[in-house]
Every structure is written in C-alpha cells, then in structure tokens.
Amino acid sequence: MREGFEAFVEAETPRLLGLAHALTGNPHDAWDLVQESLTRVGVRWRRLGSENPGGYARTTLVRLNIDRARRLRREMLPGTLPDREAPVEIVDQVDPWLVEALATLTPQQRAAVVLRVLEDLDHAGIAERLGCSVGTARSHLSRGLSRMRERADARQEVGEP
Amino acid sequence: MTDHLEDDLRDALTRMSGAVRPTVGACDTIHAGVRRSRRRRALGTAVGTAGLVVAVAAGGSALTRTASEQTPVEPVPVTSSASSASPVDVGEAATEPPLVCYLQRLVVGDAITLAELRDQKRVVGQVRALSSVQVRHAETTPIGVVALVVDDSGDADLRADPSVVARLRELGVAHVREWDPAAAAAGTGAAPQVRRVITQTVRIAVRDGQECRSGGR
Numbered sequence: 001m002r003e004g005f006e007a008f009v010e011a012e013t014p015r016l017l018g019l020a021h022a023l024t025g026n027p028h029d030a031w032d033l034v035q036e037s038l039t040r041v042g043v044r045w046r047r048l049g050s051e052n053p054g055g056y057a058r059t060t061l062v063r064l065n066i067d068r069a070r071r072l073r074r075e076m077l078p079g080t081l082p083d084r085e086a087p088v089e090i091v092d093q094v095d096p097w098l099v100e101a102l103a104t105l106t107p108q109q110r111a112a113v114v115l116r117v118l119e120d121l122d123h124a125g126i127a128e129r130l131g132c133s134v135g136t137a138r139s140h141l142s143r144g145l146s147r148m149r150e151r152a153d154a155r156q157e158v159g160e161p
Numbered sequence: 162m163t164d165h166l167e168d169d170l171r172d173a174l175t176r177m178s179g180a181v182r183p184t185v186g187a188c189d190t191i192h193a194g195v196r197r198s199r200r201r202r203a204l205g206t207a208v209g210t211a212g213l214v215v216a217v218a219a220g221g222s223a224l225t226r227t228a229s230e231q232t233p234v235e236p237v238p239v240t241s242s243a244s245s246a247s248p249v250d251v252g253e254a255a256t257e258p259p260l261v262c263y264l265q266r267l268v269v270g271d272a273i274t275l276a277e278l279r280d281q282k283r284v285v286g287q288v289r290a291l292s293s294v295q296v297r298h299a300e301t302t303p304i305g306v307v308a309l310v311v312d313d314s315g316d317a318d319l320r321a322d323p324s325v326v327a328r329l330r331e332l333g334v335a336h337v338r339e340w341d342p343a344a345a346a347a348g349t350g351a352a353p354q355v356r357r358v359i360t361q362t363v364r365i366a367v368r369d370g371q372e373c374r375s376g377g378r
Contacts (some may be wrong), residue, residue: 006188013187018178026341038187038193043202049325092180098173117170119177149166 008053009038012154016057017088022114023065025099031086033068037061058119062111062129069107101151108132109144116141183364202323207365210336214366215373280308284333289366296329297340298351303337307355 013034020030037060041053048056102110108130115121115129127137209313281301288308289298295311308329338358341349349357 009191010186011320013183017181017183021181022174022178030181031183035187035194037191038191039198042191042195043198044323087183087185088181089184090180091182092176094177094180095173098177113170114174117167118174145166148170152166152169 004049005042011024012057013038014053016061019058019114019118020061020065020101023062023111023119024068025103026148027064027088027090028086029068031088033041033061033064036064055064059129059131062115066111066130097151097155101148104151105147106137106140107145109147112137112140113144113148116145165205206367207361210362211365211369214362215370218366218370219373258307280333287332288329288334291328298355299334300351302355302359304359306333307336307338307358308334309338309354311340364370 016034016037017027017030020033021027024030024033034037037057040060041048041057044056045053102113105113112126115126119125121129123134123138123141126141127134130137130140132140264366278301284306285299288299288306297306297309299306308323310325310329329337336358338354341354344354345351
C-alpha cells in the first residue's frame with residue numbers, strides 16, 4: 001500500500017507541479033500546493049488508491065489554490081524574491097506577458113482557462129474541479145478567455161511579438 | 162493570438178507548466194505531512210469524544226442537582242464507594258462529587274444494564290465475524306464496545322482508518338483503535354490495550370471537565 005502511494009507521488013508530482021505553476025504563476029506556491037494536495041490524497045489513500053487519486057489530487061489542488069488566492073489577493077511576479085526556498089528548479093523561460101495576463105484573471109477564471117487549455121476539460125469537467133455549476137464554469141471560462149483576448153489585442157497594438 | 166487564442170495559449174501554458182521541475186523526491190515530505198495530518202485528525206476526534214463525555218457528565222450532574230433540590234435527602238458521601246477507585250479518582254472525589262460519581266461508574270462498570278450488555282455482546286459478535294475489516298479484538302466495556310483493528314498501512318499512527326471506523330460505528334462500536342503489535346510483543350495483550358483506551362478516554366474527559374468547570378467559576 002505504501003509502495004503504491006509512493007509510486008503515485010513519484011509519477012504525479014511533476015504533472016501536478018506544472019498545473020500548480022500555471023495556476024499560481026510562481027514555483028514556490030506551486031510546490032506548497034502540490035505538497036498539500038498529495039498529503040490529502042495520502043490521508044485518504046486506502047479509499048482513493050483503487051479509485052481516481054489523480055483526479056482527486058487535481059481537484060484538491062485547484063480548490064486549494066482558489067482558497068489561497070482569496071486569502072492572499074496577490075501574486076508574485078517573476079523577479080520578486082520568494083519568502084522561502086522550494087526544492088524546484090526553473091528549466092525554461094516563462095513568457096512574462098503570459099504571467100501578467102493570467103494575473104489579471106480572478107482565481108476561478110484562471111483555473112477555468114488553465115483547465116480548459118492545459119487539461120482539455122469540457123465545461124462539466126471544469127465545473128467538477130471548481131465545485132460549481134456547469135453554467136458558472138462556462139461563465140468563468142468565457143470571461144477568462146475574453147480577458148486574455150483583450151490582453152493579447154493590447155499586446156499586438158503595442159507591437160510586441 | 163486573437164484568431165487562435167486557445168491554441169496559442171495551449172502552447173504557452175504547456176511551456177509554462179513544463180518550466181518547473183522538482184529537484185528532490187517528494188515522498189518523504191509527503192509522508193511526514195500525512196502523519197501530521199492524521200495526528201491532527203486524531204486529536205480532533207479525541208477532543209470531540211471528550212466533549213461528548215463531558216456533556217453527558219454535565220447533564221448527569223445537572224440532573225443530580227435537580228433531584229437533590231427536589232428531595233432534600235442527605236446525599237451519600239461519594240468517597241464511601243470509592244474503595245475500588247484509583248488514588249486519582251479519590252482525589253477527584255474530594256473536589257467534584259458529581260463528576261467522580263460518573264467516573265466511578267465508568268471505571269467500576271456497574272452502570273451497564275443487562276440489556277446494554279446484551280446489545281454490546283451482539284455488536285462484538287458481529288464485528289468479530291466481519292471479513293472486510295480485520296478486527297483483532299473487541300470487548301464490551303463501561304464506555305461501550307471497544308474494537309482493536311489491524312492496521313496494514315505500516316504507519317505508526319495509532320488511529321484506525323476513517324472508513325473502518327465508520328463501518329464499525331454503523332454496527333454500534335463506540336471506540337475503534339488500531340491494534341498495537343509492539344505493545345503486544347512487550348506483553349501488553351488485548352485486555353490491557355482495551356484498558357488503555359478506557360483510561361485515555363476517561364482522562365481526557367476528566368481533564369476537559371475540570372477545565373470546563375474551573376473556567377465556569
């Protein structure tokens with residue numbers, strides 16, 4: 001049982017870290033979210049192990065991030081010093097425009113956009129992860145994409161690549 | 162990006178999500194987190210149980226007071242029946258009679274009626290026959306049926322799995338703990354482990370009751 005959970009953690013950590021990074025915009029909060037999500041899976045491993053632990057971990061991660069964003073109401077942009085060390089390394093450059101554009105979305109809109117684009121979820125899937133109705137999820141996604149489109153248009157107008 | 166926003170976003174977000182990698186294995190950190198979380202949950206459950214016991218004790222105490230006010234009969238000194246109680250119990254008796262009465266009933270066990278005992282024995286028979294949960298030992302006690310279950314998680318945490326607890330609670334088990342193989346190997350068998358559960362439960366109730374009362378004065 002312990003081996004099964006360890007194998008799950010090893011396999012899922014990089015993917016969850018990527019999702020968390022897209023949701024938070026900084027690797028340190030991403031690492032915290034991954035740890036907390038996997039811990040909650042671990043506590044319930046006997047029940048979840050034979051079901052869908054990956055889905056549970058992703059749902060937990062998305063909702064924890066929304067709670068975190070509500071509490072903090074801020075986001076750390078690239079170049080800002082983290083207040084603690086996290087055992088993660090940045091192996092590729094992240095487009096600053098993308099980070100800033102995502103930071104203009106509400107936590108729910110951002111989660112909806114990321115889940116749609118990165119996880120390829122439909123409205124029902126997004127609603128399940130967010131814990132809201134399908135209509136609300138559709139609204140979050142629509143507004144989020146609309147705002148991203150506005151930012152992209154503004155970027156093109158100033159002639160950025 | 163406006164024409165193919167989702168496609169462009171997909172490429173950018175995929176790069177962003179692949180831009181960070183863990184530099185260490187997460188297993189040790191996660192296991193430590195799981196143990197901490199289980200301990201917190203165990204503490205919460207214990208506090209809840211203690212609160213329930215205290216509430217029952219306080220209710221019994223209030224009833225006793227009401228009864229004594231209605232019938233002004235000289236109450237029997239609580240220390241008179243404390244011959245089998247431990248020194249701690251006697252000490253409690255000197256200060257908090259109603260609560261001590263309740264504890265003596267718990268420890269001595271004379272509060273269980275024959276009907277309750279029959280029910281508890283029925284529950285013990287049921288849980289011992291379970292194939293889905295490995296019940297190592299189950300026993301009738303003054304605080305209800307105590308079941309010791311076998312843990313196969315390898316975790317040192319002494320709390321039983323929540324799903325197992327829920328299943329046994331459905332059948333009427335009052336207290337579920339994990340069988341302690343280390344204690345058993347050292348000579349602490351089933352009965353002493355059950356006694357330990359009772360002692361822990363009662364001690365927590367006594368402590369919380371004392372805090373509650375001292376705070377209320």
